[in-house]
Amino acid sequence: MSINAPRGTQDILPGTSEKWQFVEQQLTDLCRRYHYKEIRTPIFEHTELFQRGVGDSTDIVQKEMYTFEDRGGRSVTLRPEGTASVVRSFVQNKVYGLPNQPTKYFYIGPMFRYERPQQGRQRQFVQFGIEALGSDDPAVDAEVLALAMSSYEELGLKSLKLVLNSLGDQESRETHRKALVNHFDPYRDELCSDCQVRLDQNPLRVLDCKKDREHPAMGKAPSILEYLNEYSKDYFEKVKSFLDVMGIDYVIDPNLVRGLDYYNHTAFEIMSEAEGFGAITTLSGGGRYTGLVQEVGGPETSGIGFAMSIERLLMALEAEGVELPLDEGLDCYMVALGEEAEKAAVRLTYELRKAGVQVDKDYLGKKMKAQFKAADRLGAKYVLVLGDRELEDNVINVKDMTSGEQKEISLEEVVTYMKDQLTGGE
Template identity: 80%
Template sequence: MNMRAPRGTQDILPGTSEKWQYVEQRLIDLSRRYNYKEIRTPIFEHTELFQRGVGDSTDIVQKEMYTFTDRGDRSITLRPEGTASVVRAFVQNKLFGLANQPTKLFYIGPMFRYERPQQGRMRQFVQFGVEALGSNDPAVDAEVMALAMNAYQELGLTSLKLVLNSLGDQESREAHKSALVSHFEPHRDELCSDCQLRLEQNPLRVLDCKKDKDHSAMTTAPSILEYLNDESKSYFKAVQNHLQAMNIDYVIDANLVRGLDYYNHTAFEIMSDAEGFGAITTLSGGGRYNGLVEDIGGPETSGIGFAMSLERLLMALEAEGVKLPIEDSLDCYIVAMGEEAEQEAVRLTQLLRSNGIQTDKDYLQKKMKGQFKSADRLKAKYVIVLGERELEQNAATVKNMASGEQTELPLDEITGYLEQELAGGE
């Protein structure tokens, strides 16, 4: 029997989980400043949601989804991305009827895709993402990109590049699609089987092919920017103006396309230029979608969002040598000798914990020397020593492990003393 974690998954152990907690809390705090509220959706959904919301022609739907039939003979899929689930919840719970619009949401949670595991890309991975639904204002596009950039910058990343493109409105996209088909059709037999199919289903995604990226036809393919109508050009220009007003640098890449079918107008990615980050430089990506809510059964509603992989975020932090301010010490460790002292240690441990003081004690009946070694390994700031002599005086010895200073205190004064000392002696 194989008792190892499934391929493409990982155990996040103590020593590493604290980094995840720190990053997640910083992302939550940042979202609150931008007035985005948390939404939590099911880990699995009806398969049709992703077929309609993500797109039948995408690699995600065609190749990467974890899909199974449940006991009710329903086709169920572990969510491969967050946007479709958020939009489904937005429609089902009629959030479009709330007085305050746009509806601004964020999520953090596991996603699942069956793809070849590699550094920073797992089959179960964690995404943080935001969705702003209910506004056509280009300023919202800029706000979403600003939030994403701030998330990386506030965690300490500096080697960042925001790449921007416009996919245009429906009219512009249709004109561009026709031009792409005309351009690639003479080379159809030279393209991979996936691109041959994409040429019929969604020609824009040919530009995103990893297998054919070096084909000569790729470099001469018509740019979407050449086919933007006046409305799309105006929208794209407004987005750029807002970014410039916020002093956010960006570059325009006319070949940038997103892998999901529902995007139009703004598309963007944030990349890392850090040395040693790897061949795949994308940290996150997103864009605007103006038809997804209707596809899922809701009213005509515009939206924009992005998603970032926390695995790749942590990888980028490591590549840039960013040390997160993780507290790995213990406030207090109780050393007890003797049966009566052990009983008092149990009581005192619970009392200190109830008052917000991080406390631990020995559970292996170690001798005093062994208990002090445990306190050292746990990087305890203070050690409380309980023995027969201390109990006879209804007191305990408190040792500051940094200075070596020892203070004998009545048991009922220890909590207040430690609270004051841990607060900086104020």
């Protein structure tokens, strides 16, 4: 019987993995320019971290987590998102006590959610995200939004929409919370079972319900923007003014909420408006949070971040027809004819690789013509031919596969010659 990959997972094979590598390298370089440093956290954590850090009322905690007991009887969970783990590390390692603040992290790694698999949404998926902890300056919000937009724009995407909202501070949220309960309570029995629970636990999340989105009460729900106090209004205005200064376009959506229970002030999503992208248009989302660091045992610390799915990023690139500038060809292909030439070719291949040249060779005992065909299929820029005559003359035949030009180069000089040819003599 054959064994397949579990439902909701995928193999990323050569031919596709190069796109992942390119995208991840571009994102890493972007974070370097913004002075965000990489953090790597465990793939599984104590379940309590996500219950407290993501929120008991969220769909992630209630329905989607991969949770199990380890051999010691401890409940552990495969991480469903990155923020809680980053905050736990920030607290555990007392990073909040270091002099250089805010602390700015980025991460790239697999996450796990038990969802219905569909295009661009897997049960194991790769997430890129950033977190800036230790400052409540609205300029940090604008910086995070700029980095998020640049993540897509620098890869060539154009059909993008940045959607903003303010969830206000704790006082504003509490006032809005009461207004939401008063508004939806008469319709409680008409709402789905999840929303009936949310109405008591976190009524803001009723606005994010997929089942009840068409209910007439949704369109008439009180907007958080109507309940912002002066501090929250001023905070939001500053964020928008910084975006205006940078020339970053955005639209305001008062119904935009985020799944994390501890979000406040700035909340945002980036959406694809590309034709054919799919019904689910959201590419990434994030926002500011206060209380999360305290919830996992640290001091009161404000933070902001966002996360994106690499799978959905690649889908957006495909939808817009963006061709990534991948160099999938091979620098050199080594052709060896004869037993002694084979030994010399093994040594020379090793020396070229040590010098940074990408080289491959035949390992199936093919004839010379078949080896040249293999080199052509692999997109080799040069073919190096070494036979008994060349070995006797202490030379190797180098063929430029683009121009067809051939040269004999001494074996002592071929490594330097190939480096010069491939780098343009730099």
